[in-house]
Amino acid sequence: SVMEFFKDCCKNFSQRNKQEQETQGRHQVRRLRTRMEKAEDYLISKQPPGGREVPFVVPTFKPTYVQPQSRQVTFLQLLSAGSARSTYAGRKAELLGASFFPYNSESIFHQGSMPAYISPGPARRDALKSGPQSPGSGRVAFLDFFIFLFFSFPESIALSGDEQEPGKVCVRVRYQQDVEQVWITLVQCSDLVVHPDEEQKVGFKAILTVPKPIQFKTTLKEYHQNVAFMETFVFALRLQQLQSSALVLRLQTHSPRKRTAAECVLSLRQLGPRESEHWLDLQQPSKSSACHSELHLSTLFQPVSGRIQVKILAAQNLPPSSSPLSQVFFVKAEMHQLGQLEIKKKTRALKASGGQCRWEETFHFLLASLEHACSLSLRLYSRSSVRRKQCLGQIQLGFDSPLPEAVEQWKDTMAHPEKVVAAWHRLSPP
Known part of the structure; x- marks a missing residue:
């Protein structure tokens, strides 16, 4: 009887081990099958809708400049x-x-x-x-x-046509954190367009576009092709306030009547304790102060799903309200393809704080076809309780954009699918 009991115990133990091994094997097979199904679902989700084909994407090259x-x-x-x-x-x-x-x-x-x-x-x-x-x-x-x-873009480029550039200006900026002061040095101008039959004097009028704008002027100099100023201006302002503003430089001639001949804008977004030197190209003067505002955008090209993602991040250096009533800002985005307006979207309206607005809103633009190029147009608007909406400026993203920074962002977006490309852009006149 003892031997039979011992045999029964061994038989039951061996059967129990077999059952546990079979149960573990079934669980492993079930887990492996579930994992494979999830992987297949993930791959299927990445397939383009409707069985469309996705081409190998290389951006077109549209020459804007010619080599000298x-x-x-x-x-x-x-x-x-x-x-x-x-x-x-x-x-x-x-x-x-x-x-x-x-x-x-x-x-x-x-x-x-x-x-x-x-x-x-x-x-x-x-x-x-x-x-x-x-x-x-x-x-x-x-x-x-x-x-x-x-x-392989050329290192030096020259504009076509007979247009003369207004010249360049050299400016140095730095911020002293311990005393909360910004130091601005106007060094010199070069390659100015001089009319030999006129005797003129030249100087700069500068504006810091903080909520309460600060204006200052240089001394007048004789108008030559190269003019040295070497004048430093110091202002006690907070760094955070300065980094959301810009420095506007206006070249003024006196003969003897005062006239603004050219201007340029330097964003103070990268202002820091280390002194930085900037050579700015002078441009024809703008009549709108809204051109100094900047918009922060990110773009993402998703060829598998056939769409472009645009994220409206923020705007800074917004113009103050000309009335006691508060104003709000919003952005309208439009996609154009085949010469037609395809999609139009709009952000929510926000009040500016310290000349800044942050939206963090994402728009998805579904492409009608991957075989035709498209472009995006973004416009910044302001609106108050007694005034209708007013367009402050616009940005065009595409290969044919007049802004070099916008063209570079679009090239990078199209050349690297699934890559988020973010950049700041100064608004162009509407």
Whole structure:
């Protein structure tokens, strides 16, 4: 009886071990199956809706500037330089081998033609414009030529036409944290446009665009092509207040009547204890103070879902209200494709605090087609209880934007899908 009891115990123990092993095996299979289903669901969620194909994205290159005549580069020299071409070919092969979606060479992001290099010389302009272009077999060479230009911009560029630049001004700024003072030094002007038949004096009128603007002037100097000022101005202001404002410099001529000849704007967003020197390009004077406002935007291109994400982050250096009534600010965003307005969206209206507004609102613009380029237009508005909305300025994002910073952000966004690209932009006149 003892032996039988011992045998029964061993038999029950072995059967229990088998049952536990089978139960553990079933649990492992169930967990593995659940994990695989989740992975499949994640991959399926990344598929484009409606079974659409997503092409390999390369932005178009639209030349805004031309190379100066002292740095002429021939077509054969560009094609012989293979660094950018090899980088592009390797990257394309890598993405084509790992991508689930086929490459579409007819996409608008790849189509391109040979850019016409136009110089100020009319004879050379006619000769270059009449040069033959071979479609079909030369498409690959033109595409490589496009990519080479995209990755290797010239170090020096010259504007086409006979327009003369108003000149440049050198300014140094720094902030002393211990005494809460900002030091502004106007060093010199260079390359000013001088009229030899006129005797004039020149000086700067400067404005700090804090909530209560501060104005100051330099002494008058003789109007020459290069004028040295070397004048320093010190103001006791808080750093946080200064970093949300700008320094506006207006070049004024006296002959003897005072006239604003040019102006420039320096954002104080990066103001700190270390002295920084800035060479600013003088521009034609603006009649609107709203041009000094800045808008902070981030963009994200999602080719899989066929949309562009734009986040309206903040605005600073907003103009103060001209009346005792408070005013609110909001942003309107529009997407244009195929020459038509596709989508229009708007942020909520907010009151400014210290010349700043923060929205942190995200908009999604669904593209009608990945085969055609698009652009975004953003406008900043103000509104009060007794005044209708007023457009303070606008920003255009796209390859054909007049703002170099906006073009760079758009290029970076289109060249790197799924990458968030953020930048500050100064508003252009509406």
